[in-house]
Amino acid sequence: MMTEADSFPRRHARTQRFTLGAPRAFTVAPDGSRVVFLRSGSGTDRANSLWVLDLPDGTERVAADPRALLGGATEHLSPEERARRERSREGGAGIVGYATDAAVELACFALSGRLFAAELRAGTARELPVAGTVIDPRPSPDGRHIAYVARGALRVTGAGGEDDRPLAEPESKQVAYGLAEFIAAEEMGRSRGFWWSPESDRLLVARVDDSPVRRWWISDPAHPDRDPQHVPYPAAGTDNADVRLFVIGLDGVRTEVVWDWARYPYLAHVHWSAAGAPLLLVQARDQRSQLYLAVDPETGATRMVHADEDPVWLDLFPGVPCWSPSGQLVRIADEGGARVLAVGERPLTGAQLHVRAVLDISDGDVLVSASAGEEAEVPETGEVHVYRVNELGTERVSQEPGVHSAVRAGGVMVLVSSTLDRPGARVRVLRDGKQAALVASYAEDPGMSPRVTLTEGGARRIPCAVLMPTDYPGDTPLPVLLDPYGGPHGPRVVAAHNAHLTSQWFADQGFAVVVADGRGTPGRSPAWEKAVHHDFTVSLDDQVEALHELAKRYPLDLSRVAIRGWSYGGWLAGLAVLRRPDVFHAGIAGAPVTDWRLYDTHYTERYLGDPAAHPESYAKSSLVTDDGLSSPAEPHRPLMIVHGTADDNVVFAHALRLSSALLAAGRPHEVLPLSGVTHMTPQEQVAENLLLLQVDFLRRTLRLG
Known part of the structure; x- marks a missing residue:
């Protein structure tokens, strides 16, 4: 099946959803x-270069070009x-990540497993001769050293490539120093495994021992001559990796950090700044x-600064916990039914605001991203804004309706803004609140604009x-x-142009497309x-409620309703066809989690609990148990199951188990295996x-003409 070169499907794939060429990862x-x-x-172009925007003149220059550094190789x-890239859903090439010293004068990055450093003032980049295949290099705050991981060892070298040596070497093949374990990177938002001290004389280093974790085989059936991958995967109810933390000096002296690891095994976040311990x-x-x-750091002893408890679960948030410049604890917490910013023991926001992340902290305020809380005076469906918060009150920085985020330092703020009426994102550099420069985007214009209405549906709004x-x-x-994700961490109803492009393309094929963010999706309230909690199926209830209420206001033909989704959305599509064939007439389940006992510990146990203690929660939310198939014998609705055979997040076994259960139950379905494809979007033609x-x-x- 082929299309013309400038069709939306081809351009959407070639541009990686129109993200290539857009600036990102600002410092x-x-x-x-x-x-x-x-x-x-x-x-x-997939290959990212490292760029510098000089202020105040606003000129842009290349600090490191991956093609030049690799000599075209x-x-x-x-x-x-x-x-690592799979965990972060990184589809780019070239320089996909970098780290800088405290002054942002030296940047380092890995390229094709080699270590490079760039002098940002001079705009020169060079390779440093070091041992092994380099992962996650990070300069010390003073810019004199660079730490990195190679072959599971944490190593350090001088900023000029001198005195390269190991600081911690793995004791076995199952041990690695300085890397995040699978569930930290996949579910906790912690992609790092080591942190420099503010004085640049030592590091906090995670030691990960995967030996307790059950091994799974990930193979490519299309290539039986290739060895399968033997990967540790901590499925719900099974053992996690053993993660410990050490203070390691540049002289190699190590001290273990001690806490009640048996009771608190998850190392969720690490922060080390000059503002505190x-x-x-x-x-x-x-x-x-x-x-x-x-x-x-001298003894490895720990003292409790604060403790949180919640009868349901505790969420993790970007940017916190951390110290304010005055040494107060900054955190995001669920208090009084709202998600608030707290500094010290005092909440600085209330139910008007639903805080999502801390972006920066200065002497005078905390910069956060937030959406309107349930008690906000005006609903702002799909909007996320940047706010300044301090003891005197809250000020909104971003003004136009849309989705906004920011990076700030030295009186300069980079404000990234996406809106419904403009493709891509606009990046403005503000100094003291006034525009100093615009960062150019080379992303392609999609050539189409979504005909989208953001609204609310049903009694639950x-x-x-x-x-x-x-x-x-x-x-x-x-x-x-219906085109949902519909679950935790994945809002789809957003006030941003490009987020709706694929849904608009489906609409232009002759559909009314509905996207609903029901209970479980983020951005509204903790409740x-x-x-x-213990029941994912309420996600389906909300899809049905939204659909039926919207049909009272929009020309929706309820005799021809289909649903498609990927990952959690794929599970939701399968559930819809199996549980509510009275509502849904066809479904496309992409990479669906069909049996939650096969998904990872930190995610699944947060929502459904320990499978040994709560087997009923897993059965109710499964597509392959008797509960999963317990809908009326007729009608049997068509279902297409799509899954990548190389997926190491939602493994291909999910699709195979669902297909086997459907076959045993005599239910018609189709299976589309994507050979060699992971959980991310595959290559252009596929x-x-x-x-x-x-x-x-x-x-x-749906028997459409």
């Missing part, structure tokens, strides 16, 4: 003199680096209690997006396609997110044809 120098970022050379990635956030396995611990065909005259009911095959399936099964 602002503390003196406000420059902004560092990544950007590829065009909207179809092909980039090669180690299995460890491929795994090293700060840890450790969680209990059931994630209902957690401790904020200050570390004595479920956030929804409704999309109609571009040329729809509005005189006849349309077949309906909304925690409503899925991604393009996958969209086209889905439309063909929907037309066939």
